[in-house]
Amino acid sequence: MSSDLTDAIDAATASRLRMVLHQLCEDSSEAKNLVTKALLLPSAESNLSALGDTTSRKRKRYEVCKNCNKEYEVERNNHGNCVYHPGEKIVDYESSMWDDHDDKTHGAPEMHEDDPDFQDGFNWSCCEGEIASKGCETTKHEPKVSGSRSKKRGS
Ligand SMILES: [Zn+2]
Numbered sequence: 001m002s003s004d005l006t007d008a009i010d011a012a013t014a015s016r017l018r019m020v021l022h023q024l025c026e027d028s029s030e031a032k033n034l035v036t037k038a039l040l041l042p043s044a045e046s047n048l049s050a051l052g053d054t055t056s057r058k059r060k061r062y063e064v065c066k067n068c069n070k071e072y073e074v075e076r077n078n079h080g081n082c083v084y085h086p087g088e089k090i091v092d093y094e095s096s097m098w099d100d101h102d103d104k105t106h107g108a109p110e111m112h113e114d115d116p117d118f119q120d121g122f123n124w125s126c127c128e129g130e131i132a133s134k135g136c137e138t139t140k141h142e143p144k145v146s147g148s149r150s151k152k153r154g155s
Pocket residue numbers: 084085086087124125126127128129135136137
């Protein structure tokens with residue numbers, strides 16, 4: 001692969017890459033096979049059929065973890081791989097972040113919970129650590145499941 005192409009791939013946004021992949025799969029069955037191999041586990045390895053699941057739906061090779069929001073390889077998911085904060089972001093009013101923050105112009109601090117520019121103004125409720133700090137809970141990754149209802153963590 002030319003280094004120009006490598007650079008272009010590195011520079012592209014995730015959504016751009018996703019579009020390119022979709023297009024590739026549409027344009028070329030060969031590409032589709034390669035992408036299938038890269039992203040899905042062969043159904044033979046899946047033992048879902050033993051559980052009465054007769055649809056030969058392929059398992060995803062990669063999932064996004066609902067704890068840490070990172071993508072992980074399903075086959076290599078061990079205890080200790082997932083380090084995250086189970087708590088919520090709470091406003092750290094002591095932070096200098098809010099010194100010249102005007103709620104009227106900028107909105108209440110709570111509104112900026114997911115704004116990357118404001119992460120210094122928050123702490124985790126679980127351990128009061130900084131948002132960028134290493135997680136205080138260590139476990140294995142769990143897939144984001146849509147459909148099946150996972151029980152809510154009691155707080
Ligand atoms: Zn924590």
